[in-house]
Amino acid sequence: MIRRIAATLSALALTLCLGVALWLNDWIDETEIPPLVLETGVEVLDRDGALLRAYTVENGRWRLPVSYDAVDPSFIEMLVAYEDRRFWSHPGIDLRAFARAVWQRLTSGRIVSGGSTLTMQVARLLEDSGTGAWGGKIRQIRLALALERQMTKEEILTLYFHLAPYGGNIEGIRAASLTWFGVEPRRLTAAQSALLVAIPQAPNSRRPDRFAEAAEIARNRVLSRAVTFTDLTEQDVDWARNEPIPTERRDFPALAAHLSDRALADRPTQATHFLTIDVVLQARMEHLARRATTGLGPQISAAIMVMDHQTGEILASVGSPDYTDHPRTGFVDMTQAVRSPGSTLKPLIYGLAFDAGLIHPQTLVADRPISIAGYAPQNFDEVFRGEVTAAEALQASLNIPAVNLLSALGPHRMLSAMGRADMEVSLPMDEAPGLAIALGGLGTRMDDLMRLYGGLARGGIAPPMHWRAGEAPGDGQRILSPVAAWYVADILGDVTPPPNAPRIGLAFKTGTSYGHRDAWAFGFDGRHVVGIWMGRADGASVPGAFGADLSAPLLFEAFSRIGDRPTLRPGPPPGALTLLNADLPDPLRRFDPQGGSNGPPQPSITFPPEGAVLAYQPDLPVIARVAEGTPPFTWLWNGAPIAIGDRDREVILGDIGLGFGELTVIDATGQAGTRQIEIAD
Structure with missing residues (x-):
């Protein structure tokens, strides 16, 4: 009897335990999980995954x-x-x-x-x-x-x-x-x-x-x-x-704050953004921008950009010295602000003039008072230097030669080149582009100018500039021929550095906009392009501010903070003429800005036509013909002479190779005509 009761109780206990276990199992399985x-x-992370900037969540x-x-x-x-x-x-x-x-x-x-x-x-x-x-x-x-x-x-x-x-x-x-x-x-x-x-x-x-x-x-x-x-x-x-307790909260990283905001605005649902920025270099440039504006007044701002022109990657982007500095309007990203570029576009004008066969670096150009359709530009120092070489005119950033060259080229040719560099340009509403754009009479952004100088550094091809890691936009377009780009880089490489700045093989150009509102400096070596802007974010004038005095020293300091930096630029490409003025062809010895206005008609290439695609046939020569103009003629292919002193209006160009190129003819008066053509296999 006792055994039977014990067995019954055991069975009940086992059943109860089993029931509890089953209930507990269901109870757990039915739990509502948040x-x-x-x-x-x-x-926002840098190229190696280091934290640049973080954002808070709700509340x-x-x-x-x-x-x-x-x-x-x-x-x-x-x-x-x-x-x-x-x-x-x-x-x-x-x-x-x-x-x-x-x-x-x-x-x-x-x-x-x-x-x-x-x-x-x-x-x-x-x-x-x-x-x-x-x-x-x-x-x-x-x-x-x-x-x-x-x-x-x-x-x-x-x-x-x-x-x-x-x-x-x-x-x-x-x-x-x-x-x-x-x-x-x-x-x-x-x-x-x-x-x-x-x-x-x-x-x-x-x-x-x-x-x-x-x-x-x-x-x-x-x-x-x-x-x-x-x-x-x-x-x-x-x-x-024995290790001390931290007694203060540290600020969260806020490097590349403006670029981080752009990344977030561009893709607001993305949780992690990888940028091409180098966190160490970014920190150095931000410190440099803060130090450079210290003592210049509470409203003076600065912006710095560093790009690897071989890859197009932005390595540092400083939109202001301090993102939280309200007197300086620090929240405004000055790398994206539309401002006047001052004289920083002059290298492009000279490069286009080299490609058009108008000038050579040793060509003599006039720096004398001019008036073109009522436009009478002055040099910044109001001094005229007479005749100088094109190289000297660009190095001294003289205004008159640049305007004369743009007048010969035409403003639309310059704007077309800027478009190929993927630059955005702002012109006065309902106004056609005039010669004032040679001296900064348009609006553009700092990162657009970085594309231009990257193109000069890369042999005339605009870099595929980008700031998202692993997302290069593809190959850039050609702005200038390799010869023209090298001429410009070689000229800018001989500009005298600021006082106490080292000679480090840097090609650089400064610029100051009208009314001293913007002080610019751009430079490049064999790998990097650096851009500097200084001024006021509100666009007010900064009396006495010049790019050469204010921004150029900062440019050299920025380059000194780039580690493992190759300083040598490439040597001259095939076709570059390293000649003195006396050894140049007659049409290239002196540039006559008035040629063709009231004199003989300008030469015009009648064959091949603009944009022609000619089949490459080794046994058949490429022939070109010119109408108008005054013989003898000098013919150039991508800026390099291929026929000099030819009095005939028809010329055999010979084997000029495959690909796109610019054919130029220059007559005895220095006037020129050009055609863009392609030699296809």
């Missing part, structure tokens, strides 16, 4: 994305040892720890130790529930058990790494390590790890910037336990205890 995809702040909280592998393993070991030693083995709740906490509470009347596991803490943080009420605790237990069924231990810890509170508006270990130590959590000292373990237990009363003593006591308590349950030695802990 969203596990957390909102994190948008981050201004700092919570940055972080992976399990991006957290120092020693921190993880210390966290588990202090908070939840059986984390890797329990199913979400630790019954031993829970029973101990309940017994201590009953016997002492107060909370001696907590029974919450790390998984339960994650459950509480996901739901933002309290810690003391039994109803909340049961809910945390249920959610913790459910989380353990759906996630790995590493995934649960990763949630903790995002949600753990660290005082104020700081959430997650990555935001905390940047706030309190200025480092990523990938590598932490023992003292740093211990503090980051301790703060979330009481984030508001252990904030190091407000309660440094409480934070230190809590940190040292964590270190003491780490000696027992981690690989740390007593000596390691002694060293860690």
Whole structure:
């Protein structure tokens, strides 16, 4: 009888246990789990993944994305040892720890130790529930058990790494390590790890910037336990205890702030933006911009850009000395502001004139008073120098020769070249482009000018300029022939550097806009292009501001901060004439800006026609014909002479090779005609 009763009770107990187990299993499976995809702040990273700038999430909280592998393993070991030693083995709740906490509470009347596991803490943080009420605790237990069924231990810890509170508006270990130590959590000292373990237990009363003593006591308590349950030695802990507690919050990185804003505005739903920026170089350029404007008045701003002209990658972009400086209107990105380029477009005019066969660097040009249809430009210093070489005129940035050359070329030819460089140009409304554009009478942006100078540095081909990593827009278009681009670079390479600046093989040009509103300097070597702008963001005049005095020294300083910098530019390409004026063909010895106005008609190439595609046939020569003009004629292909002093109006060009090119004829009076053609195989 007794055995039968015992068997019955055992069966009932087993049935009850089985029922409870089944109910518990269903209870856990039916748990409503909150969203596990957390909102994190948008981050902008440099070319190597270093943080440039971060943005807050809702309500201004700092919570940055972080992976399990991006957290120092020693921190993880210390966290588990202090908070939840059986984390890797329990199913979400630790019954031993829970029973101990309940017994201590009953016997002492107060909370001696907590029974919450790390998984339960994650459950509480996901739901933002309290810690003391039994109803909340049961809910945390249920959610913790459910989380353990759906996630790995590493995934649960990763949630903790995002949600753990660290005082104020700081959430997650990555935001905390940047706030309190200025480092990523990938590598932490023992003292740093211990503090980051301790703060979330009481984030508001252990904030190091407000309660440094409480934070230190809590940190040292964590270190003491780490000696027992981690690989740390007593000596390691002694060293860690002597490490000072950080007493101030550090600012989050805000490098390339303007470019980061552009990236976010361009793709507002993208969480991570990789830029071509070099974080070290960016920091150097921002420091240089701040230092350069110190002492120049509260409203003087500056902008700096650095580009690798071989790849088109923007390595540094500084839109203002300080993004938060309101007197300087620091929030305005001056690399994108439309401003007058001053004299910085003159190299393009000379390059086009070289390609058109109008001049050679040693051609004599006149620097005398002129008036063209009522337009009478003056030199900046109001001094006229008579006859100088084209190279000397460009180096001295004389206005009269540049205007005369543009008059011969035509403004639309210059604008067409700027279009090929992908430059955006702003002209006065309802006005046709005039000769004033030679001296900056149009609007363009700093990054457009970077494209132009990148083209000069790359042998006449505009670089595929871009700032998103891995997203080059393709090959750039040709602006100038290799010969013309080399002539310009060679001339600018002989410009005298500013006082005390080193001679480092830099080709550079300065510019000052009308009314001293913009002071520019652009330069390039064998690899990099650097652009400098200084002035006021509101466009007001800055009396006495010249590009040569204000921006050129800053340009050389910027180049000195570029590491591993090749200084040599390429040598002369095939077809370049390195001759003195006396050795040039007669039509290239002197440029007559009035030629053709009231004299003999300008030569015109009648064959081949503009845009013609001629088949390459080795046995059949390419023939060209010219009408009008005064013989003898000089013929050039891409700026290089192929026939000199020919009195016939028909000429055999010979084997000029394959590809696109510019055919130019110059007559005895110095007038020229051109055709763009292609020799195809």
